[in-house]
Amino acid sequence: MGFHNVWDGIAFREARGLKWVAAWILQLPFLIGATWAENAAASVAAPELTAGQSSSAIRVDGVLDEPAWAAAGVIGDLTQQEPHPGEPTPFGTQVRILVDGDTLYLGITCHDPDPSRIAAHTMQRDGDFSGDDTVAFVLDPFGDRRNGYYFRVNSFGGRVDGLISQASDISLDWDGIWDARARRTADGWVAEISVPARSLRFAPGLQTWGFNVERVVARDRVTLRWSGTTHDSSLNDLRRAGKLDGVGDLKQGVGLSVSPYGLTRYRRDLEASDSLFRGDAGLDVTYNLTPELEAVATVNTDFAETEVDTRQINLTRFPLFFPEKRAFFLEGSNLFEFGLDLSSDYIPFFSRTVGLFHGRQVPIDAEVKVLGRAGRWGIAALDVITGSTPAAPQTNLFAGRLTYDAGSHLRLGALGTRGSPDSVSDNTLGGVDAVWKTSTFHGDKNLAFAAWGARSSGDVQGDHRDGWGASASYPNDRWDLSLSLNQYGDALDPALGFLPRPGTRFYRGGLAFQPRPGDAGPFHWVRQFFFEVFPMRVDDLNGNTESWRFRVAPLNIESRSGEHFEANVAPQFERLTAPFEVFPGIVIPVGEYRFTRYLIEMESSNHFPLRAGNLVWFGDFFDGRLSQWESFVNYSTPGGHMQLELSTENDYGHLAQGKFVERLFVFKTVYAFNPLVLLSVFTQYDNECPEDIPGFTKCRDLGLNSRLRWTFRPGNDLFVVWDRNWSGFGDPGDTVALGPKTDAFVVKLRWTFRR
Template structure:
């Protein structure tokens, strides 16, 4: 694709009009509320709160009548926002599966609210609470995506009655970012009834309304007197660790550490964070994956410091995991091991039409790597309500020796009222280049995406070019030196009449991708089809897929130990069958099986799961297994990955969890046990106990040897002023 054609794509941004939705209300203000968050709503402030008398069904039948009713109340005082949801629903129909913070609530009855605190329809916060009072929150930067690894400091409690359940929420102003004396926030309210799979919303009540579209919100006035105080948050920690290595004579080490995070609001909309001697002892372990490709796997960020404001660093459109210019796991981690961080600084927020995100981190000497400085900066500017441009700069190399810099620019035009028909539409593009200690002159990349993501028709096309010398050292780029074209369409009708009694929605999919090298030769192509893909009104999911594909191996590929596929071109067909039970069931089974040709042989992949929880969600057991059986002329192979997660919760603030993973090919067994006790939001005690075993060749699983364990006790306390 020529540069001139690429620039022509950007010119399309200016051809569309700006549209907005109008839904205004004003919440009462009290100087200092005397509220106990307990789910009872027996204080006088709730009598005078602004009240939304009911939400409207969005899915499956927009505006349809149901036996359910949801009342929402809201007000604020100087330091907090208060919300309450009253969900009229018989007690014996309420569904709960989890009490784990940020747990999977897709099969639970829950309520949620979205806050766009800058009132510009760009970014936002999501706060979600199920009927057990379990909290889930996240950062929004895209109408279809939310980062739920962020944990804000806020309070929520629920209480179940005979014919209703109530959720009471308090969100401190200091948890949010907003402009001082700004007259309004944008807000949207949700309620989900798991038994009947019904979604209720206040504003976005069409089937095309995307779940996290902060433009489809109401204007909530009365927040101009909210104060973040001095905007200072101080979070010291202390941790004690005991490490025992059984491979070197059961050698044990005792280690004590302390550090802190300091947050200061530079302006009401922009804040700075300082972290000193950063520790991640309480961070959840990675979920292991089986890799049958010749490219590296992607693992999401889980560390709290890097998650804070992570949505402001997002760059480009249509990139997915094909290219992430700033991949924060490049900092403080080396080959899966933690690299100590001496200190780090972040600056995040919005001022007017400008959003800013900056990061500086200094790591310590470790694993024969010298201490290294890392710097990342991201700026974005809103030209109109729908059109945004931005730039990204990263500097530093994890090896601590090389110089590396990446610079990039991007632009996106996005609307939820395309051609005045309340349809979603997006067009965007990006360009970037790396420099430093690198060879070659093909160091840039660029691409675009056009997307029409709607309920009946979901279609998109994207193009990405990555130079063979493009090397973003702080990024994730699994296939440099390629040109990637992808796109397709999904037609998703919702049948009515007699057929609608058996099928809620069909998903007929046809998507394709092609990857060429810089010389124009095809390296990969794949067509994914779904001739059968449906969900029933009860929530059962049935799917059959047919996926022909092609792979060209430039070098011999060792897919498993001792099994080497020769270089050359391979054309083969894969098929998949997938069945899932409704998520609202207390006992769920499901899985998928891929089968068919694979390179010059065959491969069968079985992925199954079982999940059980008791009625109040205090106990949850999840078992997942992947078993792959390959049959190739060069040899047969087996890959297995088994995972078991057990959770017991005394209440949403006191949770014990255990996560065990077994990888057959490496013979490694890992168990991560965690106790988290939240005294109050922002004040936590963690107890973490990790076990590791090794199964050696020729030995059974039950004869695995203990290779090490680690115990960590961490206290984290937050003061705000």
């Protein structure tokens, strides 16, 4: 029996519409209650610590020499979580915690028997710390074991922060105002951290917060943690956190933050010999309506300091997904998350649709956001007034999200959007969802179920305005299982969202067996094997198969020192109902295509200064062959001041309709004068012809984005940005030279006042 016939036998095929999803949502708690066997005896009591009280100032400099530290609450050591839970290590770690009324302080001392081998590669804020020695902690200031904050610091003082939602989902898009310093010592390193209460939303008067802390020793790939030390645990899983007492007197103050900005912008169109020079100003105001709920208003919003998109090559017939990078929209974006693990298949509200239309910026005159919690309720609302442009008149856009924590495991939610980026169409979308998650299934295992439904109204084309879906997952260390079914109507039109394949029904599955060999035997050098199977099928709404793929990873290895090797085989099927132009001038005709592709991937350990990797997809492709080569080389200088990152993609297609080569080169340089002064230079080159300039088959494009950021005090920043673009267009046989296209220079100063 072939893969196609196997898929035809899936029983999920008869599931129908929103009524089915509504029934699933209503029965979800009862279904789980009937099948869930929780082994309470296997549960481990959460550790508890009382923070010390400080009446004197703490200077954050990486030296724990203030007398107040003597009164701190102390965690005497951490427990190994990875690779051998519970076993002793030579990496002694002491964690000290203080509060002084409006600030939470941590002092973390990391002993190391060989300090010369401490790994750190960057001072950059929100840099890649995956190969660095770090300390990290999470806070659950609501006491609900669902929502919280994440902080990580490396031994150079580089910082990463994020928000946690749905108990364990983490978003690193948040940039809070907090401070950290790190210092190397003769026997290790020390991190000193301060988190102002004004930077957090929390339940007022709550005496006990959820808290956890971990340390990573990169060279041995060892993780030490205070609470949650099994392989199935993660730091950001707030259900496994310990308890931090003595924080009930923390005060947020008035809860008012005012951030004015001023900028000067110079822009030249080098093709039209036109230029523009102007100044501008704007204002952001944040006010805490309650200690858990904040309102944010902006006037004349500007995103000049936002990093440009990383370019992608598109060899599919569907639109690519580019993540949001604008700071205003990133803050609180986790509160708008809908369903569970829908990824970029369906995002009912995607903030990138606001202020952008057909890839071009639309001015934003004013915005208001409300974000936070009110008891068991989670609240997120965004209202935007966009400016008028030749392409679209002024319009009002709205998105709102409401969730309710019904018990310790179940979250119910609703989401709605209104408006369209084109400023003309009438578009409204509403949806409901339910997510049930636990980390104590059969003692300490993770298990999750989810269901959702949505409907569009207004100026939408098609017969089926509904969408719905359900999923189940068992994401654990030894076994990782998942199953989902999602249907997207042909008239399900999230104008403020992202849906690349409307009019389809997606079936997805995943099965991974991930054993860990022992320290003895022929595989002692392997940290973990991953034997994986990922089937996927896409039907149209009449049950006709559009695509399927059955990806198998018979070999996927992670070594003890961090190297990675993987081999995949992926038989697949595509049915084209319309011609597909895969490259300018090369059109694949209507028809059914079965082909098999293969993957080989290798990557070095990331704790070395020089890191490299290579990924190759090869094999058949529709009626021909395609080889895709992706490579990267990263280098960090000693001291962590400079990072050099080069990545390339070269695609070689040989089809019945012709040959083509697609190229993409990305080179990024980051120089950190110190953790507060960063210069980044982002250079990208590709030969893909843009859709807004049709008629050419040979193109070249080069872009340069340089940005200097000086954070002279947390919340106060100076940005200097320079953008320049070159391009060239022609036909086969032409010599295409790069010519200057646009040039832009911006200086922006932002200042924050807090009370």
